[in-house]
C-alpha cells in the first residue's frame with residue numbers, strides 16, 4: 001500500500017532497508033516520496049528500469065547524496081532494455097579526491113638462501129668475479145622489498161658438435177668443434193654471465209668418453225673464460241655421478257654448479273662430491289613440489305650439504321607444452337619458501353632451452369592447414385625461449401640456462417628493467433593514441 | 439568472493455536437498471558455487487522463496503574484481519571477474535582480452551585487410567583454435583567525421599567487439615553515433631575530459647576505461663567519481679610505460695591495484711585492468727625489435743593481472759606467443775585436460791590401415807590426431823585412459839602400461855583387419871615386449887614425435903608379412 005513519508009522518514013527507511021535498489025518508487029515535488037512495497041520485498045534482483053524509473057532513480061540519487069548516503073548503493077547497474085536510454089544523471093562538478101595506497105605482504109617473513117657461484121683468487125679459485133643469486137624476501141621485482149641480486153643467464157656449451165635447432169645453430173657453427181672457443185664467444189659476444197659445459201660425449205651410446213677425458217674439457221673451459229661455470233653430465237643416470245665426480249675434482253676450488261642431482265641417479269654421490277670439493281649442487285625434480293622438498297632435505301641431511309650449496313631446478317616445460325605446470329609449480333615453491341618453508345627456500349634455475357623443443361620454435365611452418373601463417377621460424381624460436389623464460393622469471397626463477405643470443409639479450413633487458421638497474425627511458429605515452437602510425 | 443568454505447554457502451541455501459539445481463545435495467551445490475562451476479540462479483527454490491538469502495549469497499559470491507562485458511552477441515568478451523592473486527589458489531577467469539588496433543588514417547582497403555587478418559587469425563591448440571578478441575579503433579586524425587567513417591566501416595565488416603580510442607570527447611561521440619548498439623569500450627576518460635566522457639557513457643550505458651598514467655591517486659578518484667554517478671562498467675588503465683624505470687613502476691601499479699582489490703577488498707579500484715603493450719612501438723623503430731618487445735610487455739601483463747590489452751603488431755611470431763601465454767596462464771589448473779578414451783577412426787580407415795596407440799591427455803591426443811588427419815593418414819587411434827597424462831609422464835608414472843593398452847585394444851575387433859599389429863609411441867618403447875606377450879599382437883615402436891609418423895609410414899607401412 002502506498003504511504004507518504006518525509007525526508008527524515010526516508011532516511012530512516014533507507015537505513016533499515018540497506019537499500020541497494022528501489023522498486024516502485026514515486027517522487028512528488030522535491031522531498032515528498034511515495035514508496036510502494038510489494039509484500040515482503042526489501043530490494044530487487046534485477047532492476048529493469050524504464051524512462052520513468054530512471055528519472056526517479058536520478059532524483060533519489062540526489063536526495064540520498066544530500067543525505068550523506070553513498071550514492072551508488074541506489075544506482076546498482078541494470079541491464080537496459082533495448083532502445084531505452086537512461087536520463088542523464090547528474091555529472092559531478094569536480095572529482096572526488098582520494099588517495100590510493102596498498103599494504104605489504106606480511107606473511108613473507110623468510111629469506112631465500114643466497115648462493116654464490118665461482119671463486120676468485122682470494123678464495124682459492126681463478127674466476128675474475130663471482131655471481132650471487134637468491135636472497136629475495138618477496139616475489140621477484142615486487143615493491144614489498146628490493147631484490148638483492150639480479151637474474152643471471154648461463155649459456156650452453158657442448159663438448160662435441162650436436163644437433164641444434166637451425167636458428168640456434170647458425171650462431172655457433174664456427175665454434176662447435178671447440179668448447180673453449182664456444183665458451184669465449186658466448187661470454188664475449190652474447191653476454192653470458194656464466195657458461196654451462198655439457199659433457200654429453202660421455203654418454204655410452206654417444207662416444208662413451210671417460211670421466212678423466214671429459215674433465216679435460218672442463219679445464220679447457222675454465223681456462224678459456226673467467227666467469228663461473230656449470231658442469232653438466234650427459235643425462236645418463238649410470239654414468240653421470242662418475243663424470244661429475246671427476247669434473248668436480250679437477251675444478252676444485254672454483255665453486256661450480258654441478259648439474260644435476262636427481263632421484264633418477266645416485267644423488268648421494270653427487271652431493272658428497274660437491275661437499276668434498278666445495279661446489280654447489282643443482283637439485284632437479286620433475287614438476288613436483290613434494291619431491292623437490294624431499295630431494296633438498298636429503299641433500300642436506302644425507303650428504304651434509306650447507307644450505308648455500310643448493311640451487312633447485314623444478315623443471316621447465318616450454319610455452320604451449322606444460323609451461324602452465326612449470327610456472328605454477330615454481331610460483332608455489334617460491335611462495336612456500338618466502339612463507340617459511342626452509343626445504344624450499346633456495347634459488348631457482350630453469351632449463352629455458354627446453355623451449356626449443358616446442359614445434360612452434362623449430363618447425364619450418366605449421367603442420368596444420370587450418371592454422372594462420374606461423375611466420376619465419378627464425379623469429380618464432382628466440383621469442384619462444386624469451387617468453388618461456390620471462391614467465392618463469394615472474395614465478396621466482398633466478399638463473400636461466402639458455403641458448404639463443406637474441407633471447408639472452410631480450411630476457412636480460414626485461415629482467416634488468418624490472419630489477420631496477422635500467423635507468424631513465426621516459427617514453428612519453430600520453431599521446432599514444434595519435435602517435436602510433438603504421 | 440568473500441567465502442572460503444562451502445559450509446558458509448550451505449548455511450544460506452534452503453538445505454532441503456531437493457535436487458532442482460541438478461546436484462544431489464545442497465552441499466554439493468555449495469561446493470560448485472565456490473568453484474564457480476554453477477550459478478546461484480540454478481537453485482530455483484532460493485530464487486523463488488528466499489530473496490534475502492539470495493541477495494546475501496549473491497553478494498558473498500560476487501567476484502572480487504568486477505566482471506565487464508564488451509561487445510554484443512556471440513563474440514562479446516567478458517573481462518575481469520577474478521578472485522585470487524595466484525592461479526593455483528582457484529583459477530583465473532576470463533582470459534585476457536587481446537585487442538589489435540586499426541586507425542582512421544588508413545585507407546579503406548588497408549583497413550579491411552587488417553580487420554580480416556585480426557578476425558581470421560587462428561592457431562590450433564588442444565582441440566580448439568586460439569583466436570584474437572577485438573579491434574581497437576584509434577583516432578589519429580582528430581577529425582570526428584573521419585573517425586565516424588572508420589568506425590562505421592569496421593562495424594559493417596566485423597562482429598568483433600570494439601574499443602573506441604580517443605581523448606577527444608567529440609571524436610568519441612561521433613564514433614558512438616555509429617557503434618552504440620555494439621556495446622564498445624570507450625577509451626578513455628582522463629583528467630581533462632572526464633566530464634564529457636562520463637556524460638557520453640551515461641547516455642549510452644557502455645563500459646569505459648579510466649586513464650591515469652602513473653598516478654594511482656587520480657585513477658582511484660576518477661573511479662569513485664564515476665561510480666558515484668552510477669557508472670560501474672569501468673576499466674582502469676594505470677598507463678603502460680614501455681621501458682626503463684617507468685616500466686618497473688607500471689608493473690608495480692598493476693600489482694598494487696590487484697592486491698588492493700583482492701587482498702584488501704578495496705572495492706573502489708576492483709575493476710579490470712588494461713595494458714597497452716602497443717607503446718612498445720614508441721620505443722623501437724625497427725619492426726622486429728618492436729614486435730618482440732610488444733610480445734614481452736603483453737606476456738608480462740598477461741601473467742600479472744592485465745585483463746584487456748591493446749596491441750599494435752600483428753606479426754605472426756608475436757601473435758603466436760601472445761595467444762599461447764594467455765592460454766598458459768588461464769588454463770584451469772584444477773581440471774586435468776583430457777579427452778575420452780576409446781578407439782577413434784581418423785579419415786576413412788580400411789582393413790589395411792594401421793592402429794596407433796596414444797594417451798588421453800588432451801595436448802597429446804590433439805597433437806597426434808591433427809598430425810594424422812592433416813597428413814591424410816587413414817587409421818585407427820586407440821586412446822588409452824592415462825588420467826589425462828601425456829605419453830612420457832604416463833610411462834614414468836605408471837598410467838601407460840601394457841595392461842592399460844591391452845584394455846583399450848580389447849574393445850577393438852582385429853578380425854576386420856588384414857593384419858594383427860599396433861604402433862606405440864616411441865616414448866613408450868619400453869612396454870613393447872610385455873604388450874606383445876599380453877595381446878599376441880605384433881607391436882611396432884613408432885617415432886618419438888607424432889609429427890614424424892608420415893616419414894615412418896613410408897619406411898614401415900604396410901608391414902612385411
Ligand code: B12
Nearest residue numbers: 286287317322796802827828829830831834835863884888
Ligand atoms: C608437463 C609434464 C608433466 C606434467 C604432466 C601433465 C600431463 N597432463 O601430462 C606433470 C607435472 C603432471 C608431470 C608429472 C610427472 N612427470 Co613429467 N613432464 C612434463 C614435461 C615437462 C612435458 C610433457 C608434455 O606434456 N609433453 C607434450 C606431450 C604432447 O608429449 P607426449 O604426450 O609425449 O606426446 C608426443 C610424443 O609422445 C608423440 N606421440 C604421442 N602419441 C603418439 C602415438 C604414436 C603412435 C607415435 C608414433 C607418437 C606419439 O608425439 C607427441 C607430440 O610430440 C616433460 C618434460 C619435457 N618433455 O619437456 C616431463 C617428463 C615427461 N616428466 C617426467 C617425470 C619423471 C614425471 C613424474 C614421474 C615426476 C614425479 N616424480 O612425480 C610425474 C608423473 C606423473 C604421473 N604420471 O602421474 C619425465 C619422464 C622421464 C622418463 N622418460 O621416464 C620427463 C621427460 C621430465 C624429465 N626429463 O625427466 N609431468
Ligand code: SF4
Nearest residue numbers: 455456457459464481
Ligand atoms: S536446488 Fe537449491 S535447495 Fe534444491 S538441492 Fe539444489 S541447492 Fe539445495
